[in-house]
């Protein structure tokens with residue numbers, strides 16, 4: 001009776017449920033968590049130390065430090081030719097997590113429908129529900145590289161559909177979209193008058209082609225809320241720093257909510273994020289790319305079919321051949337060989353028959369983990 005019905009109805013994160021099993025086990029190799037195995041580059045950490053020494057310990061403007069908003073604006077202009085006014089079109093948030101929550105709260109009026117391609121990042125559906133919206137899941141298929149097709153968007157729209165969430169490169173499948181593929185989606189977005197909430201947190205970890213922000217497509221900037229952050233590319237998950245860019249009215253609405261809930265992101269993290277970490281990002285990206293080749297090769301070699309992820313640091317192999325469910329496979333693998341992976345079902349029912357394997361782990365650990373997985377397949381399946 002005490003707890004809100006809406007909160008009761010949303011499930012706990014499938015990733016966390018599984019990782020509670022891992023807690024307390026010894027010698028486990030975890031390929032489960034979605035965070036870089038690198039420490040934040042030194043020049044960024046040094047900037048935080050310096051800011052503390054200087055006594056920067058106050059609130060900042062609600063929107064975030066003007067210098068940081070200006071730096072983000074310059075970065076988006078230089079890299080993608082995107083124009084965002086740092087004063088009115090950029091908001092600094094507590095990670096993409098907060099930015100996503102604000103975007104949902106800002107656009108959803110009761111019972112509005114939000115399209116979410118599946119498999120999905122675990123937060124999307126629950127946050128849409130918490131904001132009074134109705135998540136509508138659209139299955140993607142391995143035959144299409146786990147990418148959403150424009151006809152699927154049309155097939156799921158009705159008069160109550162307000163927006164669509166796109167995450168690319170994708171967690172958990174690693175799928176990403178070329179400019180041409182995005183243009184086709186843009187047509188559907190326009191046709192159904194949708195707002196695009198584009199979570200591009202892995203944009204800097206795109207391996208085979210140049211990343212195109214959705215907002216950079218013709219006529220899309222005015223209907224896109226572009227979300228990005230520092231957690232993945234700069235190995236800054238613990239700093240909790242991200243940002244949203246979008247049309248003035250949407251950013252003003254998001255800022256209003258942010259004022260009442262967060263006030264502002266941590267000044268120390270904002271000062272640190274001002275430091276340019278791009279060189280380190282390039283080095284980390286090269287290493288992830290090397291690991292991607294190894295992981296995809298090993299999985300296919302041992303008979304677990306795996307498409308090549310185009311970005312992020314996840315492989316999403318099929319285990320259908322084994323006859324085990326995703327949960328059975330993951331639990332048994334953990335019990336017998338002490339390797340932790342995430343069952344595909346943590347990302348929605350269409351993840352059944354798949355696993356998410358994170359290669360944000362050292363090459364030595366990956367090598368050992370795959371020896372164990374191979375043994376598990378030979379002896380237990």
Ligand SMILES: Cc1ncc(COP(=O)(O)O)c(C=O)c1O
Pocket residue numbers: 034094095096097098121167170171199201229230231237240241242
């Ligand atoms: C797709 C996606 N979006 C958002 C987040 C959360 O990012 P942040 O650390 O910026 O809150 C994650 C973290 O795993 C993610 O995978």
